[in-house]
Amino acid sequence: MIFPIVMYGDPVLRKRAEELKKDTDLKPLIQDMFETMHAANGIGLAAPQIGKAIRLFIVDGTSLNDEEEDMSTFKKAFINPTVLEEHGEEWEFEEGCLSIPNIRESVSRPEKLKIRYYDEEWNLKEEEYDGMKARIIQHEYDHIEGKLFIDYLSPLKKRMLKGKLNDISKGDVDTEYRIIAAKK
Numbered sequence: 189m190i191f192p193i194v195m196y197g198d199p200v201l202r203k204r205a206e207e208l209k210k211d212t213d214l215k216p217l218i219q220d221m222f223e224t225m226h227a228a229n230g231i232g233l234a235a236p237q238i239g240k241a242i243r244l245f246i247v248d249g250t251s252l253n254d255e256e257e258d259m260s261t262f263k264k265a266f267i268n269p270t271v272l273e274e275h276g277e278e279w280e281f282e283e284g285c286l287s288i289p290n291i292r293e294s295v296s297r298p299e300k301l302k303i304r305y306y307d308e309e310w311n312l313k314e315e316e317y318d319g320m321k322a323r324i325i326q327h328e329y330d331h332i333e334g335k336l337f338i339d340y341l342s343p344l345k346k347r348m349l350k351g352k353l354n355d356i357s358k359g360d361v362d363t364e365y366r367i368i369a370a371k372k
Contacts, residue, residue, distance in 0.1 A: 195368060228286050231251065249263070
């Protein structure tokens with residue numbers, strides 16, 4: 189099932205998401221999230237973006253042709269994740285978000301992270317990522333913490349985007365995927 193994507197301005201995107209009970213069967217939801225993300229041409233999707241305030245996100249970087257790193261197997265779900273540390277040099281990259289369509293801005297993030305999470309089978313994992321994989325995880329992790337990529341922008345840049353953001357929150361935006369305008 190393909191879910192509509194919740195737009196900027198909806199309170200669910202600003203809430204710290206709730207932990208999931210261990211051994212909850214999330215496989216159907218995860219499958220639906222992958223279907224939703226692919227239909228919208230995304231590379232990551234967090235549960236709050238489909239209106240569910242739970243600590244779950246998915247990533248799929250397999251469509252990215254990155255000369256620096258192999259993304260061919262980077263497709264997974266993160267359940268109840270915790271970023272244990274972020275380190276390394278900060279690097280800028282232009283990010284976008286399915287919940288904030290048609291806006292892309294440069295964001296600086298540390299190049300490496302260590303994360304603990306459960307996979308779809310509820311196996312506990314602790315892994316390190318760097319480069320683009322780390323960035324995708326950081327962006328999606330922010331969603332379950334109630335943070336958006338635009339929070340990293342300067343006050344001036346935010347003021348310049350205010351009109352576009354207001355339109356997005358009203359659902360007045362063109363996308364190739366179904367959306368839900370913000371519930372105030």
